[in-house]
Amino acid sequence: MASTTLTAPVETTAKTRTKTPSWVWSLPPVAALAVVFLYPLYLVVEQSLRPDTGGTSLQPYADVFASSAFREALGTTVWLAVGSTAGCLVLGFVLALVIAFVPFPGGKAVAKFIDVFLSFPSFLITLALLFVYGQVGMANGLWTDVTGAASGPFQFLATPWGVLLAEITYFTPFVMRPLLAAFSQVDTAQLEVASSLGARPARIVRQVILPEALPALAAGGSLVLVMCLNEFGIVLFTGAKGVTTLPMLVYGKAILESDYPGACVVAVVNVAISVGLYGLYRVVSRRVGA
Amino acid sequence: MAERSSGIRFDRVSVAYGGGGARTVALDSLDLTVEPGEVMALLGPSGSGKTTALRAVAGFVRPTSGRVLIGERDVTDLPPHKRGIGMVVQQYALFPHMRVEDNVAFGMKAQKVPKGEIPGRVAEALELTGMAAYAKRYPRELSGGQQQRVAIARALAIRPGVLLLDEPLSALDAQLRSGMLAELARLHRELPDVSILYVTHDQVEALTLADRITVMDRARLQDVGTPQDLYRRPRTEFTASFVGNANLLPVTVGSGEKGTVSFGQAELKVPTQDVAAGATATLCVRPHLVGLGDGPNSLTGEVAEVQWRGSTHRLFVDVDGHRVKADLRELREPPALGERVTVHFAPEDAVLLAAGVAEDG
Numbered sequence: 001m002a003s004t005t006l007t008a009p010v011e012t013t014a015k016t017r018t019k020t021p022s023w024v025w026s027l028p029p030v031a032a033l034a035v036v037f038l039y040p041l042y043l044v045v046e047q048s049l050r051p052d053t054g055g056t057s058l059q060p061y062a063d064v065f066a067s068s069a070f071r072e073a074l075g076t077t078v079w080l081a082v083g084s085t086a087g088c089l090v091l092g093f094v095l096a097l098v099i100a101f102v103p104f105p106g107g108k109a110v111a112k113f114i115d116v117f118l119s120f121p122s123f124l125i126t127l128a129l130l131f132v133y134g135q136v137g138m139a140n141g142l143w144t145d146v147t148g149a150a151s152g153p154f155q156f157l158a159t160p161w162g163v164l165l166a167e168i169t170y171f172t173p174f175v176m177r178p179l180l181a182a183f184s185q186v187d188t189a190q191l192e193v194a195s196s197l198g199a200r201p202a203r204i205v206r207q208v209i210l211p212e213a214l215p216a217l218a219a220g221g222s223l224v225l226v227m228c229l230n231e232f233g234i235v236l237f238t239g240a241k242g243v244t245t246l247p248m249l250v251y252g253k254a255i256l257e258s259d260y261p262g263a264c265v266v267a268v269v270n271v272a273i274s275v276g277l278y279g280l281y282r283v284v285s286r287r288v289g290a
Numbered sequence: 291m292a293e294r295s296s297g298i299r300f301d302r303v304s305v306a307y308g309g310g311g312a313r314t315v316a317l318d319s320l321d322l323t324v325e326p327g328e329v330m331a332l333l334g335p336s337g338s339g340k341t342t343a344l345r346a347v348a349g350f351v352r353p354t355s356g357r358v359l360i361g362e363r364d365v366t367d368l369p370p371h372k373r374g375i376g377m378v379v380q381q382y383a384l385f386p387h388m389r390v391e392d393n394v395a396f397g398m399k400a401q402k403v404p405k406g407e408i409p410g411r412v413a414e415a416l417e418l419t420g421m422a423a424y425a426k427r428y429p430r431e432l433s434g435g436q437q438q439r440v441a442i443a444r445a446l447a448i449r450p451g452v453l454l455l456d457e458p459l460s461a462l463d464a465q466l467r468s469g470m471l472a473e474l475a476r477l478h479r480e481l482p483d484v485s486i487l488y489v490t491h492d493q494v495e496a497l498t499l500a501d502r503i504t505v506m507d508r509a510r511l512q513d514v515g516t517p518q519d520l521y522r523r524p525r526t527e528f529t530a531s532f533v534g535n536a537n538l539l540p541v542t543v544g545s546g547e548k549g550t551v552s553f554g555q556a557e558l559k560v561p562t563q564d565v566a567a568g569a570t571a572t573l574c575v576r577p578h579l580v581g582l583g584d585g586p587n588s589l590t591g592e593v594a595e596v597q598w599r600g601s602t603h604r605l606f607v608d609v610d611g612h613r614v615k616a617d618l619r620e621l622r623e624p625p626a627l628g629e630r631v632t633v634h635f636a637p638e639d640a641v642l643l644a645a646g647v648a649e650d651g
Contacts, residue, residue, distance in 0.1 A: 187381065187383055189379045189380075189381055189383035190383045190384075190385060192348070192350055192370070192377070192379070192383070193377055193378075193379060193383045193441075193444075193445075194385075194396065194400070195349075195350075195369075195370040195371050196348050196349070196370050196371070196373070196375055196376070196377040196454075197371075197376075197377075197396055197397030197400055197401075197444070197445075197448055198371050198372075198374070198397055198400040198401040198448065199371055199396070199397075199400040200371055200400070203400055207385075207396070208385055211385075211387040212386070212387065
């Protein structure tokens, strides 16, 4: 009797569980994602296929691709993103290397500051650079005070190089963070043994540390690349009038020209480039075993 | 395989960390010479300074004072990569992204050995360590013992005069450790010119492998000698207890007949030693030299514990408030707890340690 009483609920529970397929539990989050993200994205794609003349066609794509402004923005976006990513990788690797392996007073505080830096908005860094290198910034002010010249030599902030500097300054910590985590996992005994075998520091960095940091470097680099492709605030705040990136073009077409199909085409291209690069990263990282 | 034979000399080497009140002495005036081709074990508990001494030779620790010499060369101020030593550490420290052959070739490439020479030397080192069949594998595809063999091959491939082994067998299980000990002994027979500094806290490894053992404790050298000397005639209580876990009995040297000491109510005969009559001293007797039953130096006490260890029994007998350990061949009928038994040892098997020699070496 007792055994009957005990086994009955267990059987019931088991039956109940087999009746509810596990995929059902994934429905609520998928539905939420669809409502807040996929549906708006669908609307953007749909709008990109509806020219002002009515109907559904690829005419908006043809128009946008034919315009020199788009091609210029695409080129600018890609070279700025690639250049910034390369700069961030080099600078981030060197700085992370120093913080992780060269003991100096305050090293831990600097590592902690990297985390804080990640929470800063991008325009803040650009604003700070404006204070230093802007037309009426500290550097030019110092120059004009000392030389008596009418203007200072630092006029690069409103050029693509200014955007590049601002992006490298802002995004480098995004490379450093995963690198520092990876470096903390490197067995220091490996470095010591390498050294005892006759390897100089440069060889140890190249042949021992770098290969082990590659997955982190790839992760940080791809993140920065995608963020640079979509960066808006930095370009806007530098006031670089000649620098038009895809996000700036979307803003211009949608807000200033009220060309919504055109804006949506550029936005779709931007998303396609981002997703494509992310896919490329996944393929490459799988190949290197990351 | 070794290109040159170099000894190691510690010339009053001290290492200290921190400053002021927080100053920690990790190594205190170590004076020690490792002869060319000798295997010297640095044996001691954690924090005894043995690893610091090894790291001072490797160049990873800068002595606060004193000099480190490899051969005739003062290497105190040389960076590690210029010292030309091989090093094997507890966790193998193989480069995980390199195949076995690339791990072994790493040192030679770093030292700019002619390219044509490297494959032959890699093969030679792997052959020596029995790992030739695994040249194309990655470290993750090897067992712990195999990884350690590769680490040894990598260290030997650069043909060092000095090989530093830092607890190389600690990460292996007991069976593998025993096998690797035999391998290391064979390697040293095949490479008699390589001086080996072997850091361990395991007395069996030190006794098995070393030509001489340096016993360290609290950053200082406590004792140095051949394994047999340290085991049979330890100079200090620390050596006696750390090497072989000896019985240490507090005794008073008799004023009457020479070579007699008193332990509680018992009068014991010991080898004649230069200890003043009436002085307190410590009598050291190895557990395996203590027998059950009446004999020349008999002690009667109560059995406090009996441990069966397969081929032996270890008895713990409380005699006059002191616990005496006896390792006996497996007993058919071991005594019961609380039973009164008599144990004995031969006078020539005891060593009398004078008070004051105890800890400061």
